[in-house]
Amino acid sequence: MKVKNYGLVLVLLFLSVTSSFAQERTITGKVTSAEDGMPLIGVNVIVKGTSRGQQTDFDGGYSIQASTGETLVFSYLGTKTIERLIGETSTIDVIMEADNTLDEVVVVAYGGVSTLKKNPAAISTVKAEILEDRANASALQNLQGQVAGLNIATGSGQPGEDSTIILRGAGSINGNIEPLFIVDGIPVDEDNFRSINPNDIETFTVLKDAGAANIYGNRAANGAIVITTKKGRYNEGMKFRYSAAYGNSELQDQPFELMNSTEILQFQRTNNAGLGAGLTDSEIAAIAAQANTSWADVFFRTGRTESHDLTMTSGGEKSNNFTSLQYFKQDGIFVGSDFQRFSLRNNFNGKTEDEKFNYGLNLFLAFSETNELDNAGSGSTFFNPFSAALQGLPYLSIYDADGSQTIDGGITPGDANAILSNGATNFPYVLLNSIALNTDREEEIKILASFNSEWNFAKNLYARVQMGADLSTESRLEILHPNSILGPFQANVIGNQAQFGGIHEETYTRDFRFNVSPSISYSNVFNDKHDVTATAYFEYSKGFLDGIDFDQTGLDPRLVGTGTSFIPGTTVEQGVNPYIPVVNSFTSEVGNLSVFGTLDYEYDGRYGISAGIRRDNSFRFIEDNAWGTFWSVAGRWNISDEAFMDGSGFDLLKLRASHGVSGNDRITGGYYGGLNQTRSLYVAGTGYNGSVSTVVSQLENRTLKWEETTQTNIGIDFAILDNKLSGSVDVYNKTTDDLFQNNQISLINATSTIQSNIGSLVNEGIELALNYRVFSDEDWKISVAANGSYNENTIEQLPPSTNGLVNTGGSTALGEGQALGSYYLVRYLGVNPSNGNPLFLKADGVTVTETLDAANDRVFLDKSFYPTWQGGFSTDVRYKGFELSTQWSFVADVWLNNLDYADLQEVSVGSVNNGRNRSVTVNNAWQTPGDITDIPRVGSTISSVGYINSTDRYLEDASYLRLRNITFAYTIPTRFLENTPISGVRFYLQGENLLTFTKFRGWDPESNFRATNRGQFPTPKIYTFGATINF
């Protein structure tokens, strides 16, 4: 509709508002699809410029109160939005044309909505329906590879494990680097998603640039991820959806070959150490015939996955409801690891007769239980089970004499000689025994509750309130069983002669976060061209973390599990009290206060500007530094709507630009970290000779202030070929100033560093997202999508005292001009053919040396454990009821120090009998002058850890391309279900992580941005079969 007569419009507007009560009437109609004429369910029907709206029912019908002169807006995912002016008729039927994504609703900050066409900021939306039915316990894991610039790194196969999330590069050195997470309007703990039901989620919206995220100013320096859960619809009958899935998970392929019993014994014989030393061929054959154990097969298993989801939706005229129940259980692929969750959600929405007031309440309750294995990554022989699975010697038999699988290898608990002899050869038995007998369980109850309401209390004026809470309580139980092999070693009495062993530790924590944000908004359209919205907000947040913890050493083996097993602390043995429990209690509190405002202005649909400014207070800073001012400006120009673009072929061409500053007050990263760094503090602790001491625990830095991130973003959204091909391109520069860093101070201060605001860090990059509907007709639908990003991270300035280099002795260092996470190592050149010693390149880049000089010859290698390239792509092919979809993700130019592989090639002096298996490649070790090989002589100086800490010998390219998901599904045609209560049935078969392409020599190249891989829990392959029934 084009209205040329502005005067008339003004009159109509005026009339419509002032007389709306009198003339409002019921408009009804039916919405159908242009494609097949079928009714469309869930189409949004709203009266333009008001908050009155509803969704079409099961038959595509709607019924809404409206007045002559008002406009009805019909919008639906994947269709063109239609506007109809209400005239005399009370029936308006609408046919929706498919395939226009431009008016799709986009969720923006603070519960607002916009459309792709109108939004001026860099935002990516992922509709959860494409992630539905995936077999990951954590919803976030499903997001990897879905959004340009977003990296979800999990790096563990423990079901429900927390992921590390970075958006557009790591933006802080010591401070928080993860984006803000909002679920239904309330900020939640970004490190805890295991208890959340992924199938409750409707959309993930990733707010990337200053224009999008800055309104969350004090917390969104790293962007924000806004999660919206599913809702019911008004005027809709009761509906049920049940889905069930079952599946298996297993270990990834092993890209290296381990020695078998014969090979390792021959290796030991050749080097005259260990069991193989001095054995004859026949003796070796005899041992090898008895046992050739693959410890990976012992520790890894096929895990089971099972899930059941039931959702119920219903809607009346003025209220609607969504209820979901879920049970999910998944075994880890490592013995002793599993996860299960029960969750319940209810999302209720209601509104008044006149539709001037509406409210919603989202309640979520979940209980989850995790059994897990500690010490992944640890170098502790008897505690890292993953190293045992990788490095256990094959000639150790897994069977007891009676032929059953052993759980102790015949070792008596407390027999130190048995577990330490021959380089602790028997350590896999110890780990197996610990897993079988010990407990490591976390139980969590999580409640998310959010309330929102809106009151259109006067013409163009809205009052809104959003409030909510995130409560997590975790109870953690760890029992080291007194009857386990390690049990008797736990009591601290000379000679392990304490009568009772074992440890029982319990930790209980409660994390409660509360947030309330009222706002007042004015919204109006002038002259039908000037669309203005101005909003003022206030926000108040508090968080409380409390907990208790105790450790009881000394358990009665008959009663293990509760306090009844505790041996009293007053018990005296050998003149001492070996069983005194250790108890602890802790509490932390945080708070934030903010006032802010936003202004959105749109001219004629073609131009739009959004601006926001906010003042934030952080209790972490004092005096003038406590308040920070953050702001942003964003603008768009819909070039394709200009007259000169008629016939250009662009369905959409929009230029976006934004600039803004946001802050970070999480000095040490954690939500409850760095709470009082502006004050020097003392603690009472254990002093000399068992006394109580008073010592300084923290040095103040009174000048601490907000870390500030300034981001500039320029982007283009486009659609061509009748919207078949759409996408966006963004370039950005994100500069973090006043970085939270450890400033080096003289050690005469009793510490070497102090938290300070020093220096700057830049992330610059480009992002591309493309969607292409290759083909579409009645039977066939083929589409592909791809996204990718390049991010260059550079530390611009470090504390001046460091001369541009902070090297704390590990394999990575901070260097000016280098990326965060850059490796700083001596270059390994291979093996000297004349004597079998390793060769290194000195810092000058020319001199070759056999002497490893880690103090002087380290150089930056231009390799970091943060990737520069990442992205994903997907394909979707549908034919009638069949669908086949794939989702791939990749990261590139990312490096990982592979200590596992270094251990498998350990040949340093004295290491032959270290109780661990080797890679077959060790047979290539240098033996005689002239040998050209990449393995130094057996007995050379440098150990695996030495290579890892100081050289790049095992620094490997951890780039990978992974088939995250493949799904094959079939939906039964509705005509077969006509005379049944069932309205739809879908079967699917899906797989997670089935294929991985990488050069990395380990079970899993994926890591959560760690410098070194040692004994980690690899990401599994998961296959599930499921069915969904609607009725």
Place this chain on the structure above:
Amino acid sequence: MKKYILKTLSIAAVLFMVSCEDATEVVQEGELNEEVAFQTVADLQSGLNGAYAAYGPDFGGNGAGDAIYTNAILSDNIKAGQASNGQGAQDYSYFVDFGGGSPASAIWANRYATINRVNRVLRAMGNLTFTVPSEITEVNHIKGQLLALRALAHLDLFEYFTVDYQDSDALAVINVDFVPLTSDAFERNTVAETVAFINADLEEANSLIDPSNTTVSTPIYINNDVIKALQIKLAIDTGDFGNDVLTKANELLAAYPLANQAQYAAMFFDGDITEVIFKLARVNGDNGVGGLFYFNQVMPSDGFLEMSNQLLNELSELPNDIRRNVNLAPASTVVGLNDPANELLINKYPGGSGGLQVNDIKLIRSSEIQLIKAEIQARNGALGDAAQTVQDLRDMRTGAASPSTPYATLDEALVDILDERRKEFCFEGKRFLDLKRIGPDVGLGVSRLPVDCGSFNAPCNLAVNDFRFTLAIPQNELDGNNAISQNPGY
């Protein structure tokens, strides 16, 4: 429109009117500042307890550590153990490393942390006023111990980080008698200044210690005798072998006779204090010194560092030398002389009532004073007296009296004293410093047996006067203190 404005304002008022201070002024439970921390004599005593607790020549483990580890790994008393995964290999090979975790970093950081704790208690003490005489005496006793502890920490730093103890104008260490500001930078004082500083602290401490306080009767707290021993050690470092020093040594030897064999053996199980002038108490929950050599405890297949064959050979020289029994665990396996398969388990820290790896750290024993006395005699030309003084110690260790043979030359005397010190104080944090101090006088550096250095595939020798005998100013000090100078060679 007016009513809208009113309505808007009243709604705004309701929405925005909540109390906010609890979100902006958040102070955590249990924050303790200096004023509240130190108010009474008991508080000051608890501050002293913290200062004592900070001092840790025995700290470390798993291939890193403070003085005891440093003296072992950088000299000739150690070889790789059967359980070695490379613990200490780089230090043993004399790779230049003064980054975090290096010996230089451990010692420097620990001593200055101790000094910092001392100075904080002294500052707090200065802000308090006591009037009751008994309180004044008690506070002075605390202050005396604090000053002596500060002197001890400075003396350690002086010994490890000063190239030449007798070059008055050369750089020593930073003298710290204040609580520093984190923004400040500091250059090292000269040898003369540091020596004067330590002497002044010791003298003041000596005058403040209350000889009637109950703590002086136990060697786990600093008393006037400990101060006297420190004065002797500083004196010989600086080349003062005068009569005053000899007199002090004789006074201490009169008060602390040498232990007999049984007492000596019991001493390392913390069961005897006959010759202990000062030891650091280590109780249940404290750092286990055994962790410097063992993962768990003294037992086969658990030691990642073992005694060198060279040291074993020396300990085996004299028949029935109690020191062989004390230092070599019964569970050791001696296959043969200098056999690479020898498993020589270090037993100096067998564990005690405090736990498997926990023993008191015998910091100053009268045998050290005895050998210092011999050194003073030798350097003053009394070579016969010196030989007899050394022989007296040997007799106590072997349990049988033997005649002494007078030394022919000072060199011979010093070589013998150096050797005796090695046997007497192995794994007690002295060997490397002995080689540093006495070695140049007799032309001896580190010279390991091939079987020992071969266990690490490491160099066998460190030449006398090598720059590495003086530790580097650690990297983290250089990073945080742009005024400081590095030692030569690094």
